[in-house]
Amino acid sequence: MKKVFTLLLFGLLLSSCSIEQVLLKGTKPVSHPVTQTPAYKALNPYQQDYLFAARLIRESYPDWESILSPAAFDALEQAGIEALALPCSPQEFRWELQRLLATFRNDHTRQLKSWYPKEPLFYPYQLNYAPRNEGYGWYIERIDSIYGASWIGCWVDQIGNRSLDSLSAAFGEMTAREHEYGIRDDLYRRWLFSRPRLLARMDVDTAQGLSLECSCPDGPRQLRVAPGPSKSFNLQSQKPRRSHSKPRQDGFWYQAIEDKGYGYFQFNGMFDREVVVDGLKTYVRAPIRPLARLFLRREYRRAAKGKSTRWIRPNAEDFDAFLQEVFTDLNAKNLRTLVIDLRSNGGGDLEMARPLLYALAPQAAVRPIQDYIYLSPLSRSQFQEEWKALDRACQKLNQSLPADGTLVNVDSLEIAAGLEQADFFAPVMDPRSPVYFRPPVPEYDGQVIFLVGPQTGSAAAGLATLVKDNGIGQLVGTVVSERPEGATAVSRVNLPNSKEEISISVWHKKRPAPEAPKDLLLPDHWVEPDKDSYLNTADPVLDWVEMHLIGR
DSSP states (O other): OOHHHHHHHHHHHHSOOOOOHHOOOOOOOOOOOGSSSSSHTSHHHHHHHHHHHHHHHHHHHHTTGTSSSSHHHHHHHHHHHHOOOSSSHHHHHHHHHHHHHHTTOOOOOSSSSSSOOOOOBBBBBEEEEEETEEEEEEEEEEGGGGGGGGGTEEEEEEETTOOOHHHHHHHHHHHOSSSHHHHHHHHTTTGGOOOHHHHHTTTOOOOOOOEEEEETTTTEEEEEEEOOGGGGEEOOOOOOOOOSSSSSOOOOEEEGGGGGTTTEEOOOOOOHHHHHTTHHHBBBBBGGHHHHHHHHHHHHHHHHHTOOOOSOOOSOOOOOHHHHHHHHHHHHHTOOOOEETTTOOBOOGGHHHHOOOOOOHHHHOOOOOOEEEEOSSHHHHHOOOHHHHHHHHHTTTOOOOOOOTTTTTTHHHHHHHHOOOOTTGGGGOOTTTTTTOSSOOOOOSSEEEEETTTTOOHHHHHHHHHHHHHSEEEEEEEESSSSSSEEOOOOEEEEEEEEEEEEOOOOEEOOOOOSSOSSSSOOSSEEOOOOHHHHHOOOOHHHHHHTTTTOO
């Protein structure tokens, strides 16, 4: 009865507030000394929030001076404050705030809501990108059926009065993605070229309707379009539908492709039930954790019964049991290749890499990604468990806590203090661990291929880095969403006046292979479809794998 009451209470809280307000740390404004200064008090509320965010970055973001000089940061801060002089709208504030955050080119340092205006209407097409000449171009992938399918595949050279090159560059300056491949993917998936208000904000002339100057197989053509509600469009594309590799909602999903000699494992989220429940101690406010734990276990039970749930992916409960089933099936059917598809995996918890790599290479001496926390008031409030671990390790080693402004590898200190084991696979063998792998451990000696791309993000990008740097499998595709080395992890902050929610990275990761490039994680096999392959083939990357790697 007590559990029922607590769940009802928790449900009432969720219905009256957002889940973030109820659960997550950092959603209340943090204090900062700048708010007590005369210069801050003389500003309007939007300027105050902008200055507040800028000062948090200065004291919390690891190694920001490698991106901006102090003088350049001063100039950026002053320009933003001047741009927000009254009168100023909430959207104008979000725009300038995004300019500030996007400067650092980091997937985890960004606004947590959209920086662009809400759109009641859209233009009836979607542009995609592909290699063109010596660079990249944008072409019509989908269009409303009233315009006809002959426009599909046409390159778009100009929208209104702006060239696609200049427009994509302007959009690129506003996105937080970490490299040019991620930037292009962000513009595509957010439909930025189809948003009337956003195009107008970018000085595209839409007063007399919108025209697209196109290069088509039959020569130059002009397409004139009118905006409308997205639900009114009948968007068509000539791209064939994928079969087993179509993106799914499942956390993890497997199918044996016996006629082609491999198993296909789609891995869409780096979390299962135990990892999510364990993560409550990092991201959920302490008084709420017991309620949150009850709530999550209930949601997992609902998902396991096939019931819809707002919070939990289907088929994302017991990762080690899933891996047992996968490798048992591979061995029983003598399938000598396993394809693990990470292309739709936006991340989660990198701890999930341990049981997977243990199943693939249990004898490997895995070199881990080195995670450093940047000591600051923000990291102290957001990652209290890590700070407690740091304090315990320093006491054990008879050391004082490092000063703010220092990068510290907490794991290394815990290992030196004898509080943690150095073996990468130690948590997998510990029954108390959320990533414990219940025996027996499957044995599989076939080849393993990981499919990666710009949507392989955060912890999934970390998994790809571990695979690459430890030689545990082959990466096929293009680059993952993040740099293999640099600032990482979400730290949530609500700004004092506007209550806009932002994230500022307070961790810094170093890849296992120090001699490898720091800016891009290059796959073992670069497979990037051209426009015709993308439009006319269901899954050109998987087709390439089937043709060149499976059975060889």
